[in-house]
Amino acid sequence: MKRSTLFCAWALFALIATSFADESSFSAFTDQEATDIVSSIISNTDGVKHPILFVPGLFGSQLEWKLDPTKTACNKTTKGTYEQCWIHVSDLLPGQDTCWVQNNVLGLSADGITTPRDGVETRVAFWPLVKSVEYLTDTRVVKNVAYYGHNLFKLLRAAGYEDNKTYLAHPYDFRASPLEYYQPGGVLDKFATLVEHLYATNGNTPVDIVAHSMGCLVTTLSLGQQTQAWKDKYIHHAYLAGPPFGGAPKLAGAVINAPHEFPLVPPVYASEATFIPALSTWCGGIWLAPDTGLLTKDTHLITHAGREYKLSDMGLFLNQAAAAQPLIYQCFKQTRGLFTERCKHDCAPGVDTTILYGISFQTQSSFKLTKGDFGDPLLDIQAEVESYVVGDQTVPVDSATTLPKRWAASGNHGHSVNFVAVENVKHQDLVRSKEGAEKLYESIFG
Numbered sequence: 001m002k003r004s005t006l007f008c009a010w011a012l013f014a015l016i017a018t019s020f021a022d023e024s025s026f027s028a029f030t031d032q033e034a035t036d037i038v039s040s041i042i043s044n045t046d047g048v049k050h051p052i053l054f055v056p057g058l059f060g061s062q063l064e065w066k067l068d069p070t071k072t073a074c075n076k077t078t079k080g081t082y083e084q085c086w087i088h089v090s091d092l093l094p095g096q097d098t099c100w101v102q103n104n105v106l107g108l109s110a111d112g113i114t115t116p117r118d119g120v121e122t123r124v125a126f127w128p129l130v131k132s133v134e135y136l137t138d139t140r141v142v143k144n145v146a147y148y149g150h151n152l153f154k155l156l157r158a159a160g161y162e163d164n165k166t167y168l169a170h171p172y173d174f175r176a177s178p179l180e181y182y183q184p185g186g187v188l189d190k191f192a193t194l195v196e197h198l199y200a201t202n203g204n205t206p207v208d209i210v211a212h213s214m215g216c217l218v219t220t221l222s223l224g225q226q227t228q229a230w231k232d233k234y235i236h237h238a239y240l241a242g243p244p245f246g247g248a249p250k251l252a253g254a255v256i257n258a259p260h261e262f263p264l265v266p267p268v269y270a271s272e273a274t275f276i277p278a279l280s281t282w283c284g285g286i287w288l289a290p291d292t293g294l295l296t297k298d299t300h301l302i303t304h305a306g307r308e309y310k311l312s313d314m315g316l317f318l319n320q321a322a323a324a325q326p327l328i329y330q331c332f333k334q335t336r337g338l339f340t341e342r343c344k345h346d347c348a349p350g351v352d353t354t355i356l357y358g359i360s361f362q363t364q365s366s367f368k369l370t371k372g373d374f375g376d377p378l379l380d381i382q383a384e385v386e387s388y389v390v391g392d393q394t395v396p397v398d399s400a401t402t403l404p405k406r407w408a409a410s411g412n413h414g415h416s417v418n419f420v421a422v423e424n425v426k427h428q429d430l431v432r433s434k435e436g437a438e439k440l441y442e443s444i445f446g
């Protein structure tokens with residue numbers, strides 16, 4: 001969340017985008033490469049082509065909004081229709097970005113429901129078509145480097161999967177509080193509707209779920225709502241890539257402006273000054289602050305003013321450090337325990353499950369304040385990273401694996417739990433990059 005994310009130096013971005021557009025690390029499979037990979041992976045599966053539901057992660061879906069100019073910041077209008085707002089490059093150009101931020105500030109009700117700014121109606125674009133998650137922007141020029149599902153989808157297409165038919169996506173408003181997911185017709189109900197639809201339109205074939213990052217949490221909560229009989233009928237297997245069940249200390253660091261990257265679609269980066277005011281109101285992101293109940297060790301988080309904060313002091317830390325932004329603590333408090341106290345059997349999914357988790361990168365774990373004081377406006381605080389643990393650069397290994405190990409230990413309602421350690425792929429690249437997409441494909445079909 002927060003200063004986190006993407007962008008801002010858009011002029012710079014355009015420059016970088018142009019220079020990377022053709023090759024290098026921001027590269028997409030050619031048709032030939034996709035065909036070669038697909039034919040080199042010898043299938044161990046049952047020979048049935050299971051339809052696939054892809055559930056994207058934080059920041060991983062196109063969003064659009066309709067703005068009423070009589071109520072919105074800067075009198076901004078979309079002329080009565082929906083327009084792309086995540087990500088629409090011209091909204092984020094210097095001079096326009098203040099309006100974007102102001103219109104993107106969210107509120108939170110006492111029972112954990114996200115409230116948009118007056119005059120702003122936001123929705124997910126193209127749900128449930130793969131277009132919603134293949135590229136994060138439709139802005140010309142930039143589009144071809146702003147891909148997310150594209151490389152994975154290229155492999156699926158080479159394997160005979162058909163867009164909008166044998167595979168669909170379940171994008172959701174990643175900014176919103178997860179408590180909203182439980183509402184009738186909300187994110188969890190829609191998940192079930194889509195699974196049933198894929199099953200029925202593909203000859204009553206059980207569905208594979210492929211989820212990334214926060215999408216793994218959405219998947220787990222969705223399955224937690226269903227009966228075992230429903231799951232046995234409709235689900236074949238769930239592949240969860242980089243699940244931050246225990247959260248990411250990096251998000252605590254982000255609150256106090258420790259340096260970090262949250263690149264979702266490199267090379268797009270955020271300017272903290274521009275985005276903090278909006279991102280620090282996105283409860284969906286704050287949800288991912290660490291949860292000691294789902295980590296193996298209660299390690300040190302930060303020392304400040306003579307006091308030692310451990311991960312288990314996260315609530316206190318957020319309450320004090322971000323006192324100028326009380327919504328952060330409110331959201332943190334309201335979203336605890338969704339996989340434990342508030343979900344039976346530790347939310348064991350009760351379907352065959354594969355956990356893919358990264359093991360090759362230093363992942364931020366504790367911080368030191370270098371400027372400002374707890375309670376100051378967030379923009380006035382600065383921190384640096386003090387220590388790292390092993391993970392995928394965003395999610396520590398224990399955050400991804402502690403909960404699934406419990407599922408394995410308690411039997412997962414008679415279903416398997418497999419673990420696949422993924423080397424040399426960063427968190428945001430688990431789906432996006434060629435290497436990530438290939439590893440994911442291999443774990444599904446190999």
Ligand SMILES: *[C@@H]1O[C@H](CO)[C@@H](O)[C@H](O)[C@H]1NC(C)=O
Pocket residue numbers: 070074075
């Ligand atoms: C927005 O429009 C209202 C009238 O509808 C006007 O009073 C106000 O000054 C405008 N604000 C900006 C920032 O243009």
Ligand SMILES: *[C@@H]1O[C@H](CO)[C@@H](O)[C@H](O)[C@H]1NC(C)=O
Pocket residue numbers: 126129130131162163164
């Ligand atoms: C899937 O749906 C999108 C959005 O309607 C459309 O642009 C695209 O052409 C469709 N893909 C296929 C293969 O039909």
